[in-house]
Amino acid sequence: MTYIKAFVVGGVLCAIAQFILDITKVNPALIMVSFVSAGAILSGLGIYGPLVKLGGAGATIPLTGFGHTLVTGMLEDAAKMGWFGLLTGGLRAASSGLTAAILFGYLMAVLFNPKG
Amino acid sequence: MxxxxxxxxxxxxxxxxxxxxxxxxxxxxxxxxxxxxxxxxxxxxxxxxxxxxxxxxxxxxxxxxxxxxxxxxxxxxxxxxxxxxxxxxxxxxxxxxxxxxxxxxxxxxxxxxxxxxxxxxxxxxxxxxxxxxxxxxxxxxxxxxxxxxxxxxxxxxxxxxxxxxxxxxxxxxxxxAKGAGPRVEAVTVGRVQDYGVIDPNDMGSAMAPAFADTVWRHLQDMSRKPDDYDLILSGDLGKIGVGISHRLLLQKGIDIESRHQDSGLLLYEMKPEIGAGASGCGCIASVFTAKFWPDLMAGKIKRMLLVATGALHSPTSCQQGESIPSIAHAVALVSETA
Structure with missing residues (x-):
């Protein structure tokens, strides 16, 4: 059941992006930025949190999940350190994802030749 | 002079x-x-x-x-x-x-x-x-x-x-200057056309007006009809550009459909990832040199008009929302036996 919930939540989020990409002329970069922003806004409004509870990785892996992570981190640090936490929280919460992306991206680039 | x-x-x-x-x-x-x-x-x-x-x-x-x-x-x-x-x-x-x-x-x-x-x-x-x-x-x-x-x-x-x-x-x-092979009879240098297409993923639409203008000018200048050519070869208009260029030329009373082939539609089997067809400088360069230059040598084609189109935008101009200016140049070739 957990898997099904994750599949449905993640699938719906991605289907929305694909739908926008197919019917409008927006480019992939714009979709990426808007999804991160949308996730951040929904998280701030308290909507994305319940979605993560429901869908698990289905909600955290898509780009909206990145926005959610940033905002959650900022709110957590703000609760601890006040306004200053707004500056530190986002990157702290996202640090594992960012480090993994840079490290594994670099490793893959060293190990393999692109095929195009 | x-x-x-x-x-x-x-x-x-x-x-x-x-x-x-x-x-x-x-x-x-x-x-x-x-x-x-x-x-x-x-x-x-x-x-x-x-x-x-x-x-x-x-x-x-x-x-x-x-x-x-x-x-x-x-x-x-x-x-x-x-x-x-x-x-x-x-x-x-x-x-x-x-x-x-x-x-x-x-x-x-x-x-x-x-x-x-x-x-x-x-x-x-x-x-x-x-x-x-x-x-x-x-x-x-x-x-x-x-x-x-x-x-x-x-x-x-x-x-x-x-x-x-x-x-x-x-x-x-x-x-x-001399030798065996197809002769260059005439060249028509095109003028930049811009009908306001801004989508860099739709270059066929951007380039079709340039193609139509250069073909029209060439035929006017030479007092010829499309039927005077065995082949009018375009560069990389693709499916979408070919349709638009035919319509634009028909508005001027010129029907090239039976004589026209597009290199962009000849190079690949049309699979989904190909999109509207092939493109690039190498497209008409390879199609002409591999297929139609030998046909001219063999006399299978007596006279052809090679018209390559180019989209003259840059990534920067597109990011700044500028439209895509386009160009087309035409070269008339006749086989040695013609």
């Missing part, structure tokens, strides 16, 4: 330059296409044993030129001008290729119209008796062009149906 001009835009040749040799080198996907067995050299890897796609493109261009020189039976010391162009910033494929030769070099940028631009200028140099032999070469590489104009292919972004697949291909020709 007598000028060899007709109408608004066309130059004619009292002594027609001869395209004495033509050669093509392509990548794996092009080799698997419908014209696969016609190319002089097909690589089964897009890196061509080089360490980057940019180096691979330069190598492909050099090999096309070497093959053309060999077919013409001449040495590089006999060539008076090398005209070459490609799609990359500062036309590096061409200039790095030219660094390997000891030939006076003129770099060209006409986007995908570069082959026609080179054929036109080369013919004028030979026809004007400023050169005995002129080499013209042009290339594109799918992976270098994607990196240049859109996203690196490693990024794996989604393609849209109107987008075209930049060909990994190079073509080279040798134009001579």
């Amino acid at each position: 007598e000028f060899h001009r007709r109408g608004t835009s066309t130059c004619i040749f009292p002594e027609m330059p001869v395209v004495v040799a033509a050669a093509s080198v392509v990548g794996p996907r092009e080799g698997e296409g419908p014209l696969g067995r016609l190319f002089d050299m097909v690589y089964n890897d897009t890196l061509f044993q080089e360490t980057s796609w940019e180096k691979a493109e330069t190598r492909m261009l050099r090999q096309a030129l070497d093959l053309a020189l060999a077919k013409a039976g001449i040495d590089q010391t006999q060539v008076d001008f090398l005209l070459a162009g490609d799609l990359l910033n500062q036309i590096i494929s061409s200039s790095y290729m030219a660094r390997e030769y000891d030939i006076p070099y003129v770099g060209l940028y006409g986007a995908c119209a570069t082959m026609a631009e080179g054929l036109a200028l080369g013919s004028l140099l030979v026809g004007g008796r400023f050169a005995r032999y002129v080499a013209v070469a042009s290339s594109s590489h799918h992976d270098t062009a994607e990196r240049q104009y859109r996203y690196p292919t490693e990024f794996g972004y989604q393609r849209v149906p109107t987008s075209q697949w930049t060909a990994t291909a190079a073509g080279a020709v040798i134009i001579a």
Whole structure:
């Protein structure tokens, strides 16, 4: 059941992006930025949190999940350190994802030749 | 002084330059296409044993030129001008290729119209008796062009149906004052057209008006009809551009449909990832040199009009919301037996 919930939540989020990409002329970069922003806004409004509870990785892996992570981190640090936490929280919460992306991206680039 | 001009835009040749040799080198996907067995050299890897796609493109261009020189039976010391162009910033494929030769070099940028631009200028140099032999070469590489104009292919972004697949291909020709081969009868240099298309994934629509304008001007200047040509070969209009160009020409009372073929629709089997067809400098360069130059040599085609179109935008201009200006140049070729 957990898997099904994750599949449905993640699938719906991605289907929305694909739908926008197919019917409008927006480019992939714009979709990426808007999804991160949308996730951040929904998280701030308290909507994305319940979605993560429901869908698990289905909600955290898509780009909206990145926005959610940033905002959650900022709110957590703000609760601890006040306004200053707004500056530190986002990157702290996202640090594992960012480090993994840079490290594994670099490793893959060293190990393999692109095929195009 | 007598000028060899007709109408608004066309130059004619009292002594027609001869395209004495033509050669093509392509990548794996092009080799698997419908014209696969016609190319002089097909690589089964897009890196061509080089360490980057940019180096691979330069190598492909050099090999096309070497093959053309060999077919013409001449040495590089006999060539008076090398005209070459490609799609990359500062036309590096061409200039790095030219660094390997000891030939006076003129770099060209006409986007995908570069082959026609080179054929036109080369013919004028030979026809004007400023050169005995002129080499013209042009290339594109799918992976270098994607990196240049859109996203690196490693990024794996989604393609849209109107987008075209930049060909990994190079073509080279040798134009001579005399010899055996198809003759260049006339060249029509196009004017920049811009109908306000801003989508860089829909270049067929952007280039169709330029194609229609140059074909119309050429036919007007030469007082000819489309039926006077066995073939009107466009560069890379693709499915969408072909339809638009036919409609634009019909508005001027010209019906080219039965004579027209588009290189962009000849190069590949039309799979979904190809989108609206092939594109790139190498597209018409390889299709012409591999298929239609031999047809002209054999007399299967008596007279053809080669019209290559180019979209003259840059990634920066597109990001700033500018529309895509386009160009088309036409070169009329007749077979020796005609």
